[in-house]
Amino acid sequence: METVARVADYIARTGILAPGGRVVVGVSGGTDSLCLLDCLHRLGYSLVLAHLDHRIRPESGEEAESCLRAAQTYAIPAEIGVEDVRAFAEGGYSLEEAGRLLRYRFLARTAKKHGCHVIATGHTADDQAETILMHFLRGSGPDGLRGMLPSARLDDWVGIPEGAGVTLVRPLLGLQREQTLAHCLENGLEPIQDPSNEDQAFFRNRLRQSLLPELETYNPGIRDVLLRTGQVMAAIAEHQEEEVDDAWPEVVEHVGERALRLRMAFLRELPQAIQRALMRRAIWSLKPLLRDVGFEQVARALHFLHGRDSGRRQALVGDLELLRMGEDVLLWAPGSEVSFSDWPQLHSRKQVMLEVPGKVDLAMGWQIVASRTTVSPDGLKGLVEKAGKSRVFLDGELLKGKLHVRGIKAGDRIRPLGMKGRMKVADLYVNEGIPQPVREKWPLVMHRRQIVWVAGLRMAEAARLTEESRKVVELRLVGVEGEAR
Amino acid sequence: METVARVADYIARTGILAPGGRVVVGVSGGTDSLCLLDCLHRLGYSLVLAHLDHRIRPESGEEAESCLRAAQTYAIPAEIGVEDVRAFAEGGYSLEEAGRLLRYRFLARTAKKHGCHVIATGHTADDQAETILMHFLRGSGPDGLRGMLPSARLDDWVGIPEGAGVTLVRPLLGLQREQTLAHCLENGLEPIQDPSNEDQAFFRNRLRQSLLPELETYNPGIRDVLLRTGQVMAAIAEHQEEEVDDAWPEVVEHVGERALRLRMAFLRELPQAIQRALMRRAIWSLKPLLRDVGFEQVARALHFLHGRDSGRRQALVGDLELLRMGEDVLLWAPGSEVSFSDWPQLHSRKQVMLEVPGKVDLAMGWQIVASRTTVSPDGLKGLVEKAGKSRVFLDGELLKGKLHVRGIKAGDRIRPLGMKGRMKVADLYVNEGIPQPVREKWPLVMHRRQIVWVAGLRMAEAARLTEESRKVVELRLVGVEGEAR
Numbered sequence: 001m002e003t004v005a006r007v008a009d010y011i012a013r014t015g016i017l018a019p020g021g022r023v024v025v026g027v028s029g030g031t032d033s034l035c036l037l038d039c040l041h042r043l044g045y046s047l048v049l050a051h052l053d054h055r056i057r058p059e060s061g062e063e064a065e066s067c068l069r070a071a072q073t074y075a076i077p078a079e080i081g082v083e084d085v086r087a088f089a090e091g092g093y094s095l096e097e098a099g100r101l102l103r104y105r106f107l108a109r110t111a112k113k114h115g116c117h118v119i120a121t122g123h124t125a126d127d128q129a130e131t132i133l134m135h136f137l138r139g140s141g142p143d144g145l146r147g148m149l150p151s152a153r154l155d156d157w158v159g160i161p162e163g164a165g166v167t168l169v170r171p172l173l174g175l176q177r178e179q180t181l182a183h184c185l186e187n188g189l190e191p192i193q194d195p196s197n198e199d200q201a202f203f204r205n206r207l208r209q210s211l212l213p214e215l216e217t218y219n220p221g222i223r224d225v226l227l228r229t230g231q232v233m234a235a236i237a238e239h240q241e242e243e244v245d246d247a248w249p250e251v252v253e254h255v256g257e258r259a260l261r262l263r264m265a266f267l268r269e270l271p272q273a274i275q276r277a278l279m280r281r282a283i284w285s286l287k288p289l290l291r292d293v294g295f296e297q298v299a300r301a302l303h304f305l306h307g308r309d310s311g312r313r314q315a316l317v318g319d320l321e322l323l324r325m326g327e328d329v330l331l332w333a334p335g336s337e338v339s340f341s342d343w344p345q346l347h348s349r350k351q352v353m354l355e356v357p358g359k360v361d362l363a364m365g366w367q368i369v370a371s372r373t374t375v376s377p378d379g380l381k382g383l384v385e386k387a388g389k390s391r392v393f394l395d396g397e398l399l400k401g402k403l404h405v406r407g408i409k410a411g412d413r414i415r416p417l418g419m420k421g422r423m424k425v426a427d428l429y430v431n432e433g434i435p436q437p438v439r440e441k442w443p444l445v446m447h448r449r450q451i452v453w454v455a456g457l458r459m460a461e462a463a464r465l466t467e468e469s470r471k472v473v474e475l476r477l478v479g480v481e482g483e484a485r
Numbered sequence: 486m487e488t489v490a491r492v493a494d495y496i497a498r499t500g501i502l503a504p505g506g507r508v509v510v511g512v513s514g515g516t517d518s519l520c521l522l523d524c525l526h527r528l529g530y531s532l533v534l535a536h537l538d539h540r541i542r543p544e545s546g547e548e549a550e551s552c553l554r555a556a557q558t559y560a561i562p563a564e565i566g567v568e569d570v571r572a573f574a575e576g577g578y579s580l581e582e583a584g585r586l587l588r589y590r591f592l593a594r595t596a597k598k599h600g601c602h603v604i605a606t607g608h609t610a611d612d613q614a615e616t617i618l619m620h621f622l623r624g625s626g627p628d629g630l631r632g633m634l635p636s637a638r639l640d641d642w643v644g645i646p647e648g649a650g651v652t653l654v655r656p657l658l659g660l661q662r663e664q665t666l667a668h669c670l671e672n673g674l675e676p677i678q679d680p681s682n683e684d685q686a687f688f689r690n691r692l693r694q695s696l697l698p699e700l701e702t703y704n705p706g707i708r709d710v711l712l713r714t715g716q717v718m719a720a721i722a723e724h725q726e727e728e729v730d731d732a733w734p735e736v737v738e739h740v741g742e743r744a745l746r747l748r749m750a751f752l753r754e755l756p757q758a759i760q761r762a763l764m765r766r767a768i769w770s771l772k773p774l775l776r777d778v779g780f781e782q783v784a785r786a787l788h789f790l791h792g793r794d795s796g797r798r799q800a801l802v803g804d805l806e807l808l809r810m811g812e813d814v815l816l817w818a819p820g821s822e823v824s825f826s827d828w829p830q831l832h833s834r835k836q837v838m839l840e841v842p843g844k845v846d847l848a849m850g851w852q853i854v855a856s857r858t859t860v861s862p863d864g865l866k867g868l869v870e871k872a873g874k875s876r877v878f879l880d881g882e883l884l885k886g887k888l889h890v891r892g893i894k895a896g897d898r899i900r901p902l903g904m905k906g907r908m909k910v911a912d913l914y915v916n917e918g919i920p921q922p923v924r925e926k927w928p929l930v931m932h933r934r935q936i937v938w939v940a941g942l943r944m945a946e947a948a949r950l951t952e953e954s955r956k957v958v959e960l961r962l963v964g965v966e967g968e969a970r
Contacts (some may be wrong), residue, residue: 136621137703139710141717206703214699218622218691225624228780232626232761236721239756271724276717295713 003175003183007039010174014150017118017169022046024079024111024119026103027070029063031191032122034070035180036172038189040120041074049078050110050119052103054085056095059192066192077114081106096202101159108154108162123148123170126177129226130207132233133215137207139295143280146234147227148173240277243270247278255340258286259332259437261325267305275302282331286320293317305329325435338437339363344455344477346441349407354445356473360405368405368443368455369476372396380465383472390456390478394463396471403473404446405455408439414451416458425454432457445475488660488668492524495659499635502603502654507531509564509596509604511588512555514548516676517607519555520665521657523674525605526559534563535595535604537588539570541580548677555674562599566591581687586644593639593647608633608655611662614711615692617718618700622692624780628765631719632712633658725762728755732763740825743771744817744922746810752790760787767816771805778802790814797921810920823922824848829940829962831926834892839930841958845890853890853928853940854961857881865950868957875941875963879948881956888958889931890940893924899936901943910939917942930960 011017023045027033040047051067053060064080071078083106089098107119128147135144150170154163172180184191200206215222247270253261260282267275279301280293297317304314304322314322316331323330332338339345345363346352354360356370374396375383383393412425429439434457445453452463456477465472496502508530512518525532536552538545549565556563568591574583592604613632620629635655639648657665669676685691700707732755738746745767752760764786765778782802789799789807799807801816808815817823824830830848831837839845841855859881860868868878897910914924919942930938937948941962950957 136714137700137707137710139704139706139713141714142721203703211699211703214696215622218688218696219624221624222622225622228624228784229621229626231784232758232780235756235758235761236627236725239758240721242756271720271727273717273720273724276720295717299713299716 003035003179004039004042006175006179007036007171008043010150011043011171016151016171017045017120020044020046021118022048022114022116023169024048024050024107024114024116026107026119026121027051027067028122028194029066029070029192030122030194030197031184032124032127032172032177032180034122034189034191035175035183036120036122037070037074038183038187040171041076047074047076048110048114048116049074049076050107051078051080052106053080053082054099054102055082056085056099063192063194066190070189079110079113081110094203096204104154104157104160104168105162107168108160108166111166112162117165118167118169119154120169120171122172122180124172124175124177124180125227126208126223128173128230129223130204130212132226132230133212134204134207141276141280141295142233142237142240143277145229146237147230149234240274243274244278244281247274248281251278252282253341255330256332256336256338258336259330259338260286261340262305262329262331264305264328272302275305279305283317283320286331286333301331323436325437326433330435330437332437340438341365342479343434343438344368344443344479345438346405346407346443349441351404351406351446354403354405356399356403360443362443363441365479367478368445369478370403371474373472373474374470375465375472376470377467380467380469383465391474391476392453392459393465394452394459394473394475395465395469396473397469398463399447399452399473401448403452405443406446407441408444412444412451414454414458415461417461417464419461425451428454428458443477488520488664489524489527491660491664492521492656493528495635496528496656501636501656502530502605505529505531506603507533507599507601508654509533509535509592509599509601511592511604511606512536512552513607513679514551514555514677515607515679515682516669517609517612517657517662517665519607519674519676520660520668521605521607522555522559523668523672525656526561532559532561533595533599533601534559534561535592536563536565537591538565538567539584539587540567541570541584544677548679551675551677564595564598566595579688581689589639589642589645589653590647592653593645593651596651597647602650603652603654604639605654605656607657607665609657609660609662609665610712611693611708613658613715614708615689615697617711617715618692618697619689626761626765626780627718627722627725628762630714631722632715634719725759728759729763729766732759733766736763737767738826740815741817741821741823743821744815744823745771746825747790747814747816749790749813757787760790764790768802768805771816771818786816808921810922811918815920815922817922819922825923826850827964828920828923829853829928829964830923831890831892831928834926836889836891836931839888839890841884841888845928847928848926850964852963853930854963855888856959858957858959859955860957861955862952865952865954868950876959876961877938877944878950879937879944879958879960880950880954881958882954883948884932884937884958886933888937890928891931892926893929897929897936899939899943900946902946902949904946910936913939913943928962 023040025037025040025047027037027049037049049067049071051064053064068078083102085095085099085102088102089095111117111119132145132147148170150173152168154160154166154168157163197205200209219225250266251263255261276298279298283293283297301316301322312324316322319333320331321334323332341364344366347363352360354368354370356372359367359369361367387393408425413422414425415422434442443455444451445455450462451460453459453475508525510522510525510532512522512534522534534552534556536549538549553563568587570580570584570587573587574580596602596604617630617632633655635658637653639645639651639653642648682690685694704710735751736748740746761783764783768778768782786801786807797809801807804818805816806819808817826849829851832848837845839853839855841857844852844854846852872878893910898907899910900907919927928940929936930940935947936945938944938960
């Protein structure tokens with residue numbers, strides 16, 4: 001019974017399960033999961049047994065049978081699922097990964113079916129040590145080196161859409177494998193032997209059966225060392241997460257479903273370790289189908305962010321790229337919707353009418369406001385003084401027809417005020433340092449087929465006031481915080 | 486020459502060497518150190534070759550010869566030292582550790598002899614990967630997992646008293662071993678083969694020759710992974726050090742050469758990872774002859790600090806212990822000198838005279854101040870109201886002789902004001918929660934052989950004012966910030 005008390009203690013210490021709650025237990029039929037089932041049963045939880053038949057080995061049917069018998073013993077409901085893991089693996093996963101994905105999807109579905117929010121698995125301290133070693137060998141920061149968490153929400157697990165609202169707990173992380181075995185022996189439980197646990201073709205099995213014993217010749221206490229390393233790294237990861245929480249609002253602006261703007265002035269101030277952790281989260285948060293954000297990607301990102309790479313853009317991972325945007329950097333899936341609070345952007349590229357007087361609403365609270373006045377010869381100079389990038393005065397005699405606002409079209413040109421020749425609007429954007437993602441929906445004010453104002457940047461020479469101008473059209477670009485730029 | 490450029494780049498990037506400076510180069514005669522010597526020579530540094538003959542192998546004399554020839558080639562001074570490493574190791578070190586200690590002591594001595602502040606060693610990226618793996622196997626936080634630093638001050642290295650003011654740099658950490666070999670081949674350098682590099686009895690050699698190739702079957706890129714892990718951990722360690730710097734003044738009070746007081750109210754507020762890093766530094770800072778502060782010790786310390794252990798004291802490591810002191814905890818070598826700013830402490834236990842009027846100076850700016858007044862029958866009540874723990878009024882008729890102040894002696898007793906029986910002063914301290922380390926020098930005010938006041942705590946019944954008292958002796962315990970407690 002000592003084992004049950006230990007499990008109870010672990011649950012109490014970590015707070016992963018409310019007393020007497022309803023729990024779906026993932027049972028393979030092996031030692032660890034049978035021990036888990038038995039302990040949780042004795043501790044008074046209301047259980048549902050869930051077993052997935054992986055169809056990898058011929059014996060798998062018998063294993064399902066054995067799980068059904070176990071459920072009968074405890075008089076609890078059982079759900080047996082069947083998945084062709086081998087077939088699923090052909091979609092680009094290793095057998096181990098495919099099994100893991102399908103298993104958790106099945107557990108999550110079972111939880112939903114039984115109105116349950118918690119699933120429990122029988123991972124032990126030995127599994128934990130192996131996991132930590134595995135992450136070390138593959139290369140990982142504190143996030144991976146901490147190993148498995150006592151409790152984790154499945155919500156964000158990639159490839160497990162059924163996981164929303166389901167929490168995975170691991171009540172046996174404080175037990176050693178030999179303790180679960182002893183518990184089974186003492187209590188007459190009859191675990192099945194899973195031969196795939198012996199198959200050295202599986203990375204984890206090789207680790208367990210060959211590498212760990214080898215490492216014990218270097219340090220007999222290697223398993224404890226791994227677990228302790230996990231604890232140290234867990235504390236570090238937790239601390240980093242808090243610091244990223246603190247820094248996030250200042251550094252990161254969500255400018256689209258799949259686009260983040262990174263404010264370099266703030267990012268640069270963070271310690272390197274936190275920059276790294278923040279970048280990991282930034283990449284994660286865009287949820288490409290990443291199974292892991294590697295050191296490599298984060299290192300490449302930071303290298304680019306700090307301008308050690310002179311390029312304008314940098315492919316990162318999946319469909320994500322980094323794009324320099326003036327002082328800042330955009331992390332985005334190129335072409336996805338973006339809107340920036342500090343750049344004027346049309347809702348769409350299509351043409352909309354601008355009445356005079358009247359206004360056009362842009363994205364993020366921006367507006368273009370038009371009005372009409374008359375001016376005396378003496379007043380002309382005053383107008384010129386009031387004019388600026390975001391406020392222009394155009395010849396009203398000329399602009400008798402309607403005004404429109406639209407985004408750029410191929411071949412758009414303008415002769416900017418005071419300049420001799422015409423230039424491509426696309427080139428004007430480049431010269432003015434307008435970031436690529438905002439060029440497409442940058443508002444152009446049109447009169448007939450002429451661009452009279454590239455809002456906030458340049459007006460057309462053709463629409464300028466002359467000594468004779470009496471009628472004036474005033475255009476203003478207004479940002480959320482008043483007149484812009 | 487590519488190798489030289491790489492070394493130059495590494496030096497520039499890390500800023501570990503000033504251009505053209507004077508450097509003692511530790512040369513074994515092997516590939517790495519010959520490459521280092523050659524590169525630094527080509528880069529224009531002013532070099533001194535230093536070679537320690539370890540006397541472990543019969544060939545060691547020839548190695549020294551070969552180093553002398555190398556020095557002649559470059560026309561630089563050479564220092565050959567001889568140490569009996571095997572004999573030194575019998576003092577409780579492994580051969581590897583003994584060799585390392587004697588080598589650095591010799592290098593430091595050589596540096597001093599040549600008026601030089603920098604020594605350089607030929608550690609490569611391969612050595613770095615091995616070091617990181619070694620720390621991982623032995624169990625380590627970011628501090629160890631970051632591996633060797635490009636530059637480190639020898640000042641604090643335990644067991645190397647000659648290291649004060651000497652900096653160790655490692656300019657080849659960015660090079661792979663095969664690059665140093667290629668450099669030697671290309672430049673006609675003739676490294677000697679050190680057969681001890683092959684000896685699998687040495688932990689590091691086994692790691693290099695047996696474990697790393699084995700790990701490559703799990704991940705062919707394991708060396709890169711180790712180096713990257715080192716970089717991630719270096720950033721974390723650096724960040725933690727900054728945070729410990731910030732927290733240190735609030736949490737830690739130096740109360741003696743070998744004693745720190747840890748203010749739990751502040752410590753408790755820190756993230757666990759920082760508590761851990763702070764404790765490591767606290768233990769380090771007391772400089773017991775520790776070669777490493779292990780996870781075990783830090784974990785035990787935190788366990789005790791958070792009162793999960795109900796004990797009053799906890800042996801920690803070496804002669805250090807933790808001792809509960811009211812809210813706070815003392816980390817100290819028991820019996821070493823301590824003085825606390827918030828407890829009154831005599832400079833020594835010995836008796837000193839207290840003139841009336843007059844005062845006795847205590848440690849850390851505390852004082853006991855004595856004065857004499859007279860009082861009318863009506864004034865008595867006023868005095869009683871003014872009295873407190875740190876201010877007492879005694880019968881001046883009684884205290885005609887001299888007063889003295891001293892620390893506790895075995896068997897000291899007092900009948901406290903208002904109590905019936907006499908009690909041991911030692912018990913009084915316990916009852917009042919006075920921490921053990923400050924009891925010995927707690928000031929007791931004596932009249933003849935009687936204790937009349939345990940300063941700041943209790944006065945003696947015998948010295949109380951009566952209705953008839955007219956002459957009064959007033960005693961005050963004054964702290965740095967005025968009247969205490």
